[in-house]
Amino acid sequence: MDLVKYAPVGQYLPRNSPLHRLDPRTKILATMALAVVLFLLRAMAGLGLFAVASLALLVLGQIPLGYALRGLRPVIFLLLLTVVLNAFFGSGGSEARTLFVLGPLVATEEGLRTGLFVGARLLLLVTITSLLTFTTSSVELADGLEWLLRPLRRVGLPGHEIAMMMTIALRFIPTLLEETERIMKAQTARGAEFGQGNIVRRAQALVPVLVPLLLSAIRRSEELALAMEARCYSSSAPRTRMKELRWGLGDAVAGVLVVAASALLVSVR
Amino acid sequence: MRQPFIEVTDLRYTYHPHTPQAVVALDGLSLSIGRGEYVGIVGGNGSGKSTLAKHFNALLLPASGRVIVGGQDTRDRSATLAIRRRVGMVFQNPDNQLVATVVDEDVAFGPENLGLPSPLIRERVDRALATVGMTAYRRHAPHLLSGGQKQRVAIAGVLAMHPECLILDEATTMLDPEGRAEVLATVRTLHRDEGMTIVAISHTLEDLADAERIVALDAGRIVLDGPTGQVFDQLSRSPLARIHAPPMARLAHWLRQDGVPLPPGLFTVEALVSALAALAGRDGASHA
C-alpha cells in the first residue's frame, strides 16, 4: 500500500528540459491536437509511429521510463478490459475467424485485433496527457488553461476560478492519496478487511475510510482558504504572474513540428 | 518605549453568536504590541489565542472593541489587503497552506496577489527562499519536503510580501524536534537581523523561549503579561491548569524552595548551568 509512490498521476517532475521550457499553452494545444490525431488513426502502423514519437518526447522531456510506466498502472485494468471485451464482442461479422470458445462466448481474431488497437490507442492517449502534466507545473497549467478559456468568459465561464480549482486539486492529489493510505492502514489495524466479500460488503468496508477522508478534506479546504486569504488572495483583484506567458522561438518550432507530424500521421492513417 | 504596531482595545468575539452553540472566545481583551517586539502568546485549547491571532490580520473582525494595525482599523474594509500584506501569518498544518506544486511558485503566490511586476516577484521569491535557507529546494515539490522545510517555505511565502510583522499560529506544533528547531532559528534571525515584529502563538512554552515577552490567555482573557523570565517564574510558583512552565523554570523554582539561592528568570539549560556553577564556585573566574 504505497499509493503515493505508485501512482504519479499528473505529478509534475521538475526538470529543465526543452519540453519543460515550452509555454504551457503550446503544450496544452499540442496535446489536444495529438489526441485528435490519435482518434483519426486507423492502422497499427500509424499507432506504431505515434508510439515512437511519444517515446522520443519522453526522452526529450527527461522523464524516466519507469516513472512514466508507473503512471499507467491505474489504467491497466481498463486496458485489459478493453482488449477482452473487444475480443469477445468486437465487430467481425459472420466471417470472423474463431480463436477459441468459452461457454457461450466466442473470441474472434478480428475482435482481438480491434481490442488491441483500441487498447493501444488508450495507452497512447494516457501517455501524451501525462507527458503534459509531467512537464508542466500545476500553476503553469492553470495559467495556460485560464488564457485558453478566456474567449468563453463572454458566455459566463469563470476561467480563473476553474484554473485555480485545478491548481489546488493537483496540489492536493498526493496529500489525499497519502492520507487515504494512512487511514486504510489504521482501520486495517482495527481488523478491517478491504476488497473482500460481495459488492455491498466491500462498499460498507469503505465507509470507515471515506468518512475520515471527507472530514479531513473539508478541514483542509477550510484551512487552505484561510491561508490563501491571509496571503492577500482575492478572486476579483487583478493578479500578476511570476512566470508570464510568453510565446518563444521554441514554441514556434514545437508548433510547426506538431502540425507536420500530425499531417504525416493522418496521411498514413 | 516602543512605538505600538498592534493595538487591541476591549476586544470581544463570539463564535456562532445568537445561537445555542454560542462560544465566547475573546472576552474584553486589551493588548498592545510594539514595533520590533517578539511576543509569545500562550494558552491551552480554547483559550482564544488563535482567535486573537486571526484578528491581527483581519481574518476575523471584532464583534466589539477595536484592533488597530499600523494605524489602520481592521474593520475598515478598504484597508484589509494592506493590513494582510503588512502582517503575514504562518499556520499550524504545513500541508494546508501551500498552494502550488513547486516551491518557488508557491512562494510567488502572495506577491502575485499583490499585482507586482514579474521581475520583481522573481527577485523577492529568490530573496525570501535564501532568507529561510531553502534556495536549493526551489524546484522541488512541497509534498516531498519534511515538515520543517514545508514551514520554512510557508514563511518564505509570507516574507516575499515584505511584511512588517510575522504571526506564527501554532506553527511548530506539528513538527518533530528537528523541524521545530529549524523554524525557531529562522524566526530568531528574522527578529534579530531584520527587526521584524514577531507574534508566536503556542501551547508549549518551550517553543516561546526566544520571545522577550509572554502573554498568557485563559478563557478569552489575559491572565499574565510580562517579560519572559518573570512570567515563567510566576507560572512555576503558581501553575495554571492549562499552562505549564518550561521544565527548567520549574526545576529552578524547586531548587529555590530547597534553599538554593538562584537568581530569578532562569528557564534554559544553559542559564541554569551558569547560575549553579557560579553558586558552587565553579564558574571559572572564582574557581581558583
Added chain:
Amino acid sequence: MPDPLIACEQVHYTYLRGTPMAAVALRGVSLEVQPGELLALIGPTGSGKSTLIQLCAGLLRPTAGVVRVLGQDLWGPRADRRRARRQVGLAFQFAEYQLFEETVRRDVAYGPKNLGCSEEEIAQRVDEALRQVGLDPAGFGDRSPFSLSGGEMRRVALAGVLAMRPGVLVLDEPTAGLDPRGREELLARIQALHRQGQTIVLVTHGMEEVARLARRVIVLHEGRIVLEGSPGEVFAHEEDLHRIGLGLPEAARLVRLLQCRGLRVADALTVEDARAAIVAALRGQDRGPR
C-alpha cells in the same frame, strides 16, 4: 524467559523495490518485545521507526527476514495474519483523524465488531476500553466523537485500539500536537495501562517521555539499530545520539553540563531526579573540604 510477543529477525524493507525510486527503509533489524515491558523506539525522522512498527503489525511485508507474532511467522505459508494482527494494536500518529462513527461507543466498537465478538462482549469491551483511557462510558459513550476536545478525541481513538485487546499496544507519537494538559492526561493513562500489565511499544520524539516511561530503549538510525538498553544506558551515549540528530532529555543535559563544570552531580534523567541530585551535590560540597 517467556516467549516474546513480537520477534523480528534480520528484517529488511525497501519501498518500491525493483524500481528506479526504490528506497531502503530497514537494513537488517532484529528485536524482541517481551510480555509486560514498555519499550521506547526512538530515532530521527526517516530512520525507519514507522516502517518497523507497520511490519510488526503485519501491514507491510518484509522484503527479507522474518516477523513473528506469538511465535508465528506472519508471512509463513500457513500464517493466520488476521489473528496475529489483532495481537498487535497499532495506534497511528494523530489517531483522532481515523474516527468516523456517529457516537463514541460505536467508533470504539468498530474493532471488536470486526473480530466477530458478540453484542454483550462488544459492549463490555467498549466500556472497559473507555475507562482505560479515562473517559466515563456513561458520559461520553453517546456523544459524537467530533464534539470532543483534541485530547479527548485522541483518547477515543486509543480506546478503539484497546478494545481489540491486543497483546502489544503500539503507540506512534501518542502525544504529538496535544496541549500540556492533554499530554499529561494521556501519559498518565499510558503509565496506568503499563502498570496493569499491558505490553507497550512507544514511538516518540520526546526524550522526556522516554526518560519518564520507558524501561528499555531502542535507537534506530538509517534503518539499523544503533543503540539499545535502559534509558540511563542509552542517554549515556550523548555524542552518538547527537551525531544522528537526537538530544538528551533537558534534565540529563543539565546534569551533564554541570558535571563538565566539575560539579559532582549524580546522573539524572528526569527533572525530579535532577532536583535531588543537584541539592545533594551542593550540600555535599558545603560539607566537603575547602
